[in-house]
Amino acid sequence: MLEGKLLIGGKWIPCERKFESSNPATGEVLGRVCLAGKKEVTEAVVAARLAQVSWKNTGISERAGIFIRIGDEILKRKQELKTLITMEMGRPLFESEIEVLKTSEMVKYFANEGKTYLEGDAIPISPDTFSFTRFEPVGVVGVIKPWNYPMLLPLWAIAPALIAGNTVVLKPSDLTPFVGIEIGKICQDAGIPDGVINVVTGDGNTGKSLVSSDIDMVSFTGSAETGKNIMKNSAEKLHRISLELGGSDAFIVFKDADIEEAINGAVWGRFMNCGQVCVSPKRIFVESDIADSFIEEFVNKTRNLIIGKGLDPGTDIGPMVSMEQREKLELQVEDAVRKGAIIECGGKIPLSLQEGYYYEPTVLTGVTPEMKVMKEEVFGPVAAISVFENMDEAIALANKTIYGLGASVWTKNLDTAMYMSSQLECGMVWVNEICTLHPQCPWGGIKHSGMGKDLSRYGIREFVSTKHVNINLGTGKTRQWWFPYAKTVL
Ligand code: NAD
Numbered sequence: 001m002l003e004g005k006l007l008i009g010g011k012w013i014p015c016e017r018k019f020e021s022s023n024p025a026t027g028e029v030l031g032r033v034c035l036a037g038k039k040e041v042t043e044a045v046v047a048a049r050l051a052q053v054s055w056k057n058t059g060i061s062e063r064a065g066i067f068i069r070i071g072d073e074i075l076k077r078k079q080e081l082k083t084l085i086t087m088e089m090g091r092p093l094f095e096s097e098i099e100v101l102k103t104s105e106m107v108k109y110f111a112n113e114g115k116t117y118l119e120g121d122a123i124p125i126s127p128d129t130f131s132f133t134r135f136e137p138v139g140v141v142g143v144i145k146p147w148n149y150p151m152l153l154p155l156w157a158i159a160p161a162l163i164a165g166n167t168v169v170l171k172p173s174d175l176t177p178f179v180g181i182e183i184g185k186i187c188q189d190a191g192i193p194d195g196v197i198n199v200v201t202g203d204g205n206t207g208k209s210l211v212s213s214d215i216d217m218v219s220f221t222g223s224a225e226t227g228k229n230i231m232k233n234s235a236e237k238l239h240r241i242s243l244e245l246g247g248s249d250a251f252i253v254f255k256d257a258d259i260e261e262a263i264n265g266a267v268w269g270r271f272m273n274c275g276q277v278c279v280s281p282k283r284i285f286v287e288s289d290i291a292d293s294f295i296e297e298f299v300n301k302t303r304n305l306i307i308g309k310g311l312d313p314g315t316d317i318g319p320m321v322s323m324e325q326r327e328k329l330e331l332q333v334e335d336a337v338r339k340g341a342i343i344e345c346g347g348k349i350p351l352s353l354q355e356g357y358y359y360e361p362t363v364l365t366g367v368t369p370e371m372k373v374m375k376e377e378v379f380g381p382v383a384a385i386s387v388f389e390n391m392d393e394a395i396a397l398a399n400k401t402i403y404g405l406g407a408s409v410w411t412k413n414l415d416t417a418m419y420m421s422s423q424l425e426c427g428m429v430w431v432n433e434i435c436t437l438h439p440q441c442p443w444g445g446i447k448h449s450g451m452g453k454d455l456s457r458y459g460i461r462e463f464v465s466t467k468h469v470n471i472n473l474g475t476g477k478t479r480q481w482w483f484p485y486a487k488t489v490l
Contacts (some may be wrong), residue, residue: 002031004177004201006040007184009047010194015040019203021177024090024319025309025356033177036200041169041209044198048140048167049214051195056137056165060115064163067111069190074104074151081151081182086310088176089147090318090357091273093310102437103152107159109439110460114163117457118464128474135464137165138240139216144207144230146222147321148276150176154183156439157219157242160460162196166217169198171210175321177201208233215239217463221278222246224377224403224448242452242462244278244444246377247405250398251281251434252388252420255289257410261432263294265410266383267301269434271361274317275381276325278449279406279428279435282378283367284385285397291387295365298385299344302361307350319356320380326357329380333362335372336384342366346381369400377403391416399425404447408434427453 002021005012015034022029034040055063074081082096120133141161145153150173158168172180184199200206204226211218211233217240220230224245234241251269253262269281286294310318320326326349333347346362361381367374373384388394398407406428409420421429427445430436437443437455444453452462480488 001029002033002178004031004033004181006034006036006044006201007181007188007197007199008040008044009050009198010188013040019174021088021175023087023356024321025311027356030087031178033181033201036202036206036209038209041200041206041213044169044200045140045142045210045213045215047195048169048198051193052137052140052165052167055162055167055193055196058165060118060163060165063165064111064114066191067107067159067163070159070186070192071104071108071111073186073190074100074107077182077186081179083311084182085150085176085179086318088179089150089321091310092315092318093313095273096310099149099152103155106152106156106439106455110159110163113440113457114160114460117460118164125470128476129470129472131468131470134467134469135164135461136467138463138465139166140214141166141168141217141219141463142210142213142215143168143170144210144218144220144222145170145172145180147173147175148273148278150179151183153221154180156454156459157221158183158187158197161219161463162192164460164463166463167196167198169200169210169215171200171202171207174201174203211239212237217241219462220244221454224450227450242454243450244452244454245405245448245450246379246403247278247280247445247449248282248374248377248401248403249279249405249426250401250407250424251284252394252398252407252409253284253286253290253294254391254394254409254411254413254416255287256412256416257432258412259290259294260297262410263297263301265408265432265434267298267305269408270383271302271305271317271381272435274320274359275361276321276379277435281408281434282384283374283398283401284383285388285394286385287394288387288389295344295363295385298383299363302363302383303345305361307353307358307360309356317361317381319353319358321357323357325379326359329359329378329382332372332376332378333364333382336364336367339368339371340366341368341371341373341384369397375401391420395420395423399423402448403445405445405449406430
């Protein structure tokens with residue numbers, strides 16, 4: 001049985017209140033972990049603030065160098081990390097391994113490029129005067145993250161935040177607290193000084209305490225509902241906030257696309273990670289000429305997916321993360337069926353997998369905009385497919401959502417692709433591609449999918465303030481625009 005403590009000021013501290021983390025494939029309790037309250041959160045923030053003074057004065061090359069070691073350490077511990085991720089959130093080991101590898105790649109990317117991205121600009125003004133910009137750390141960053149990529153998402157904030165000279169208090173998801181604790185241990189082992197990273201495990205109230213504490217910024221990834229709560233609570237303190245929220249991405253297939261490739265992409269995009277991905281194509285729109293054959297083959301491929309325990313080799317789809325998430329999904333499917341949608345396959349808990357939180361990969365057709373599956377974020381293995389007649393209709397349907405995270409367009413015509421990319425209301429567009437992530441490319445949405453960017457040069461600049469310095473090297477005793485105005489001629 002695992003035992004989880006809090007990392008505060010470089011020490012692992014036990015606590016009185018605890019909660020359990022369990023395996024969604026079996027319901028088995030994996031361990032008990034600290035439930036941090038206001039007191040512990042305050043202590044962590046004080047430790048982070050103390051540590052920030054010397055950390056920000058450590059050279060950026062030294063700070064970045066530690067992240068090369070963190071990237072190596074992640075690779076060294078790949079086996080144990082991927083197993084822990086699968087045990088805490090259920091997905092197939094293969095997908096957990098990809099997360100571990102991507103995390104190492106991303107951390108090293110910021111270690112290698114961070115210094116260049118934080119070099120200020122020189123701005124000439126006049127023969128005697130010039131300006132420059134300096135990027136300075138924001139201070140103490142509260143990093144609050146979800147369970148669906150429990151290693152990648154915390155570290156894609158921690159790496160740029162720390163390299164930029166901030167210190168961090170991490171609040172991992174209550175469903176994956178032990179992965180959060182491992183992040184703390186890896187950082188410590190790689191040489192991050194005491195107090196520079198602190199880990200407070202806990203639930204939504206722990207997150208709320210962190211948002212209301214003496215921090216300078218919240219870097220949040222999670223649901224739109226929690227994002228709105230954070231924004232409200234941050235208003236009181238005027239924290240800087242970065243919000244990466246949910247999505248209901250459109251997947252638009254034109255008749256000139258490579259249909260087989262589009263179907264393979266749609267099935268993988270929708271069902272990997274058991275459909276629990278922010279940029280998963282939650283609404284699939286197919287041009288009418290190819291709709292019947294697309295749907296038939298999509299359903300065939302969905303029926304062939306192997307559902308089972310993430311630890312079993314050969315599993316394509318593991319359980320959902322929790323009973324609560326599964327119940328929400330069941331209600332969304334029931335609502336669609338009540339309003340006329342057709343279940344082409346799936347739509348129930350598999351008979352052979354009653355233990356754990358499994359749900360059959362499901363395909364719905366005949367869906368309409370007023371159904372919950374089209375209005376809300378569907379965070380589970382359910383694909384909703386509908387048909388469009390022309391490009392204008394595809395654009396209107398795709399944009400008919402409060403979300404604006406990503407979208408994908410499938411066509412061989414580059415003009416169609418370029419036009420669609422300009423018309424879709426979202427932060428990321430893939431063309432003949434789906435759900436790829438590159439550390440050098442910006443990540444983030446608009447509308448109810450949030451604000452701010454992660455990854456890339458834009459991501460690291462979320463964690464700094466831009467200071468403008470203006471210098472006059474001239475010898476003038478006064479300026480044309482100073483007093484007295486009576487003698488001034490412009
Ligand atoms: P969630 O909003 O329920 O929880 C996220 C984190 O916030 C958890 O650590 C939770 O304990 C904490 N929290 C809950 N209430 C809080 C409060 N009032 N104040 C502060 N913190 C609080 O989300 P989830 O179920 O863990 O994650 C799934 C969601 O995350 C989906 O909507 C998904 O689309 C989104 N997501 C978005 C991205 C992106 O890049 N845009 C990436 C991954 C996941």
